[in-house]
Amino acid sequence: MAEDFARILDHLDRHDAARREQRIDGILRAIDVLSDNPLIGRPAEAELRELVIGRDVSGYVALYRYLSEFDTVLILAIRAQREAGYAPP
Template sequence: MTRIELATEVGADIDRILAHLVEYNVENPPARIQEIIQAISVLEYNPLIGRTVNSNNRELVIGRRSHGHVALYRYLAEIDTVFVLALRSQKEAGYI
């Protein structure tokens, strides 16, 4: 099973997403954050599932539309580890 490591900056990304959900009165913001974290866990078994962004990074699309987010990550096969580098809403990432 592939190990997943979150960059320190991802904590700030999660805080920003949570604040946005609270600001717009989204129902049960902590559950929405949990859904995002659970979706990232798919990388434990499928680290190459995300689309290639450049030669080193990949993007995992999580959810869709107003529930959509994108996790930017890098997989290092040599140590069987995924490093999640950033987390953005799909709107921030320019998908919607």
């Protein structure tokens, strides 16, 4: 996930995106919601889920897996909504 944030920050810097800090803060706050609502994301492939964060040019999708036996959420990848696919976990 650290690589995903580095890629997102690099992209925001290269394109001089407005509100860079607010975008990252929004991603982190959305991920925090999963601690109380781990099934809020839409079902994806296999046992994975996707949390949609924001929309349009400032929208992201977090791919995650909820391990109910451990009450743990594993964030596998974060991508801009306009990006295709995820990097291998």
